[in-house]
Amino acid sequence: MLRVAIRKRLAPFELDVEFELPTPGVAALFGPSGCGKTSTISAIAGLLEPDAGRIELDGELLLDTAQGRSLAAERRRIGYVFQEARLFPHLSVAGNLHYALKRAPATRFVSLETVIELLELEALLERRTQRLSGGERQRVAIARALLSQPRLLLLDEPLASIDRERREELLPYLESLRDRLALPMVYVSHQFDEVLRLATHVVLMQAGHVLAEGGIGTISLDRRLRTLIGPESVGAVVDGRVLGTEAGSGLMRVAVGRGELKLAAEPWPRDTPVRVQLLARDVILATRPLEQLSVRNQLSGTITAIEADDAHSDLVSVDVGGATILARVTQAATRELALAPGLPAWALIKSASLHGHSYQGARVPRCMMPTI
Amino acid sequence: MAWLSPSEEDALVLSLSVASRSVLWSLPFALALGWLLARRGFAGRMLLDAIVQLPLVLPPVAVGYLLLVVFGTRGPIGAWLDRVLGIQLAFTSNGAALATAVMTFPLFVRTIRLSMESLDPGLEEVARTLGAGVLDRFATITLPLVLPGVLAGAVTAFCAALGEFGAVITFVSNIPGVTRTLPLALYTALQAPGGEHAAARLATLSILLGLSGLLLAEWLARRVRRMLGRGAHA
Numbered sequence: 001m002l003r004v005a006i007r008k009r010l011a012p013f014e015l016d017v018e019f020e021l022p023t024p025g026v027a028a029l030f031g032p033s034g035c036g037k038t039s040t041i042s043a044i045a046g047l048l049e050p051d052a053g054r055i056e057l058d059g060e061l062l063l064d065t066a067q068g069r070s071l072a073a074e075r076r077r078i079g080y081v082f083q084e085a086r087l088f089p090h091l092s093v094a095g096n097l098h099y100a101l102k103r104a105p106a107t108r109f110v111s112l113e114t115v116i117e118l119l120e121l122e123a124l125l126e127r128r129t130q131r132l133s134g135g136e137r138q139r140v141a142i143a144r145a146l147l148s149q150p151r152l153l154l155l156d157e158p159l160a161s162i163d164r165e166r167r168e169e170l171l172p173y174l175e176s177l178r179d180r181l182a183l184p185m186v187y188v189s190h191q192f193d194e195v196l197r198l199a200t201h202v203v204l205m206q207a208g209h210v211l212a213e214g215g216i217g218t219i220s221l222d223r224r225l226r227t228l229i230g231p232e233s234v235g236a237v238v239d240g241r242v243l244g245t246e247a248g249s250g251l252m253r254v255a256v257g258r259g260e261l262k263l264a265a266e267p268w269p270r271d272t273p274v275r276v277q278l279l280a281r282d283v284i285l286a287t288r289p290l291e292q293l294s295v296r297n298q299l300s301g302t303i304t305a306i307e308a309d310d311a312h313s314d315l316v317s318v319d320v321g322g323a324t325i326l327a328r329v330t331q332a333a334t335r336e337l338a339l340a341p342g343l344p345a346w347a348l349i350k351s352a353s354l355h356g357h358s359y360q361g362a363r364v365p366r367c368m369m370p371t372i
Numbered sequence: 373m374a375w376l377s378p379s380e381e382d383a384l385v386l387s388l389s390v391a392s393r394s395v396l397w398s399l400p401f402a403l404a405l406g407w408l409l410a411r412r413g414f415a416g417r418m419l420l421d422a423i424v425q426l427p428l429v430l431p432p433v434a435v436g437y438l439l440l441v442v443f444g445t446r447g448p449i450g451a452w453l454d455r456v457l458g459i460q461l462a463f464t465s466n467g468a469a470l471a472t473a474v475m476t477f478p479l480f481v482r483t484i485r486l487s488m489e490s491l492d493p494g495l496e497e498v499a500r501t502l503g504a505g506v507l508d509r510f511a512t513i514t515l516p517l518v519l520p521g522v523l524a525g526a527v528t529a530f531c532a533a534l535g536e537f538g539a540v541i542t543f544v545s546n547i548p549g550v551t552r553t554l555p556l557a558l559y560t561a562l563q564a565p566g567g568e569h570a571a572a573r574l575a576t577l578s579i580l581l582g583l584s585g586l587l588l589a590e591w592l593a594r595r596v597r598r599m600l601g602r603g604a605h606a
Contacts, residue, residue, distance in 0.1 A: 047497050073500040080501040086494050090516045099512070103503035148502045 002027075002152065002184065006043050006053030006063075013208040015039050015050075020213075021201055023058060023152070023184035028195040031205035032228065037188045038083075040205070041154045044186070045080045046073030057152060077105070079150030083157045085137035087129040093140050094125040100147040108149050110181060115143045118180065119173055135166040139173060146181070153185045159194060167194075174198055192229045196237065196277060204228065220277070221317065221324055223307070231309065235279035236325040242272040251296065251351060258321030259299035262351050280315060282353040283327035286346040287337050296351040299325070303345050306334060318345050376577075380570075382549050383557035384577065386465060390553055391533035393469035395526050398477055402529075403522065406484030407514070411493070427539075428478045436542025439471055443543075467544040468551045472536040480529040487521020488514070520596040527589035531582050554578055 005018040015036040021027040029037040042048035044055055046062065049070065055063040057078075063070045087096050101112060116122055119139045124132065132140065138158050145153060158174070159167040171194070178185065178198060189195050195202060195216070202219040204211040211224045219225055220237035240256040251262035254274050261276060268274070289298065301320035309315040314334045316327045325347055329339070339345065376384065408414075409421055427435055443450040443461045453459040461467035491514065499509045515522075537555040544551040546560060558574040561567035 045501055047500065072505075073497075074503050074505050076501075077503070078501065080498070082494065082498065084494070086492070086498045088495060088498075088513060099499075099504075100502045103508075144498075144502070 001056075001058060002044070002186070003054070003056040004040070004044060006040070006050035006055065008039060008043065008048065008050040008053075010036065010039060010208065015208040017203075017205065017208070017210050019203045019210055021184075021186065021203070024182045025201055026178050026185045026187060026199045027201040027203065028199035029186060029188045029203050029205055030192065030195050030228070031190065031211075033190050035205045036208040037190075037205055038156055041080070041156060041186055041188055044152075045078050045154055046071060046076045047080075077149070077151050079145035079148055079153040081138070081141050081145050081153070081155045081158045083160050085134075085141035085161075087132075087137055087140055087144075089129055091129070092125070093121065093127050093129060093132070096129065096140060096144050097121075097125075097147055100144045104147060104149040109183075110146055110149065112147065115146050118146075118176060119143045133166070134162045135170050138162060138170060142173070142177070146177075146183075150183070153183055154188075155185060156188045157190070159189075159191070171197060192233055196275075216275075217323075221326065226309075231328075232281065233279070234309075234315070234326065234328070235277050235282070236323070237275060237277050238323040238325060240274045240276060240323075242268050242270050242274055244270055249296070256320065257299065257301070257323035259301075260297075261299070261349070261354065262296045263354055264351070276354055278325050278347075278349055279353065280326040280328040282349055283325060284348040285316060285318070285327045285329055285333075285337070285339065286348060287339075287343070289346050290348070293348070294350075295348045297347075297349040297354075299347045299349075301325075301345060301347065303339060303341050303343050305341055306339060314339075316345070318347050320347065379548070379557065380574065380577070383552055383554050383574070384581075386468075386549070386551075387534050387553040387555075387581075390465055390468045390472060391530050393466070394473040394476065394533045395480075395530045397469065398473040398480055398529065399522075399526065402477065402480040402484055402525070403515075405481050406488055407510070409481070410485045410488035424481050425478045427475050432475060432536070432538025433542050435474055436471060436539040439467075439474065439539065439543040443467070443470065461544075463544050463547065463551065465544075465550055468540050468553060471539040471543045472533040475536050475539050476529040476532045479532055480525050483525030483528060484518065484522055487518040487525075490521075491517050520593045523596060524589045524593040527585055527592060531585035531589070534581055534585070535578065554581075 002021040002023055006015065008015040017036065017040055029040060031037055039048055043050050050063070050065065052065045053063060054066070061069060062076055088099060091099060097112065119142060121139060121143055124136060124140065129137065129140070142158065159170055162170060175198065187198055199216055201214070202216050203213040204219060204222070204224055206228070212219060212222045217237050217239060220235065226234050238256050240254040240261065243253040243255050243260065245265060246253050246262055249262065250265050252265050254261045254263055254276065256276065263276070289300065299320040301318040303316060304319045304324065305317040307315050309328055313328050313330050316329055316339060317324050318327060327347060405424055409417065440462060441447050445451060445454055445460060445462055450461060453461065459466070461470055495513055496509050499513045504512065535555055537559065540551065540553060541556055546552055546556045552560065554574060554577065558571055558578065561570040561574060
């Protein structure tokens with residue numbers, strides 16, 4: 001468990017955050033640029049001294065201003081991947097890696113060989129750091145942080161300085177990192193798609209404060225997230241499990257709540273945990289089960305809430321038995337169908353519009369990009 | 373060196389030796405102060421900066437006089453050095469090195485400070501998160517990366533030291549073979565009747581020395597920069 005409660009006066013606002021993150025696990029600090037995310041992880045790393053506060057990692061006190069205690073950054077054993085890779089320019093790639101390894105504690109959880117393999121650095125080792133592309137630089141930076149054998153890895157928007165295409169190349173490395181090493185990570189981002197692919201726990205931040213925190217499923221339903229990511233990205237994130245392949249269509253059957261979703265076929269074994277994002281704009285509601293439709297997915301449930309989303313539409317929450325999904329419907333439709341909390345409803349979703357994210361590892365998820 | 377007279381050769385060798393000693397002694401202090409002024413915020417930083425720069429604006433004679441007061445055989449530090457360590461500075465070549473060191477110190481500190489300020493502090497932060505303590509960071513990150521600046525500063529300070537006059541003649545006098553460096557020899561030649569030719573030779577020698585020193589500084593800086601491969605990201 002990482003417990004953080006800090007206060008720090010910063011230029012445009014006061015940073016005042018308090019949260020607890022499960023370890024191991026990948027937690028995301030999510031919020032708009034300049035909301036204090038970087039300051040928060042800098043304080044966790046010990047690079048920024050809060051005015052007041054307390055930070056505790058797995059029972060060990062890193063900072064307690066009340067007791068006047070603060071462990072120096074160089075003794076915290078917390079890895080930090082910065083937005084710009086910050087490779088040492090006077091050392092080669094191998095030199096950068098050895099710099100970390102030489103200063104790491106004797107008990108190691110990851111070897112040089114593993115890191116080189118994981119981040120595919122073999123061909124880069126003798127290169128000068130100036131000759132690397134943005135994505136390569138960031139891979140080296142991640143490898144270097146890992147080799148310091150950290151107890152916690154902080155990643156400060158490691159993809160932000162990289163163009164969109166290269167980001168897609170780098171994300172799988174981060175996923176394999178999470179799946180192969182049970183290393184707690186805190187991932188700072190203002191891109192919700194990255195959070196969705198990587199994190200299990202989310203802390204929403206705005207203007208130096210924590211808006212909400214919780215599992216990604218809970219946060220995906222939180223109204224405070226909606227203003228941060230915009231209406232197009234609003235949608236429930238639900239967890240499910242691979243059941244098998246649907247005969248005939250070849251689609252992958254995934255159990256969600258009481259029902260079942262069909263996603264594009266993937267080589268994942270039965271019972272693999274799967275995370276699915278159901279965008280509210282893609283969910284259609286019906287007041288009775290429908291037949292003879294091309295839509296592959298139909299989940300039955302009970303309406304639990306109806307909230308006005310904007311001037312013309314409502315967001316309807318439907319409990320499908322152990323999972324809640326959101327549907328955006330026009331207010332006219334709400335009236336005509338007489339939708340109300342407590343009434344049954346059927347949610348229809350095209351397989352083609354589903355964003356599947358699957359957990360490959362035993363306890364940590366691995367994701368993939370939009371299916372179908 | 374057949375083309376130099378014995379007295380010219382004495383002055384040249386002495387100048388080189390005094391300038392070398394002056395640079396070597398001031399190097400650790402210049403490094404420490406350059407780092408302090410570039411990297412640390414502390415109370416009295418401006419005052420310290422001003423004190424370091426002071427020799428630039430003081431008349432060199434005043435610096436020589438102050439050195440005499442403090443480091444002379446009856447001065448507080450001079451007397452102690454003489455009694456405890458048996459070191460005399462006034463009227464010795466070591467004293468000449470001290471005087472040039474004080475005079476060239478502002479220049480030296482300035483060059484080092486500038487190259488430290490241009491170094492991304494983020495690199496030292498990374499080193500911290502990788503477990504490097506303050507001395508470790510200084511030795512493995514800061515120092516190698518500011519090396520071009522330090523070398524250029526050292527060579528510039530060396531060249532300036534070759535030309536130091538006022539503070540030297542005031543503090544250690546003008547003793548042939550002991551404290552008579554090139555500029556002092558030049559001054560002596562000008563004072564002597566018919567010394568114009570000797571003065572011209574010494575002046576030429578000074579110009580050649582200074583020029584080659586400055587060229588060397590530039591060459592060194594470039595070479596080290598290339599060796600370290602510092603590109604746009606450095």
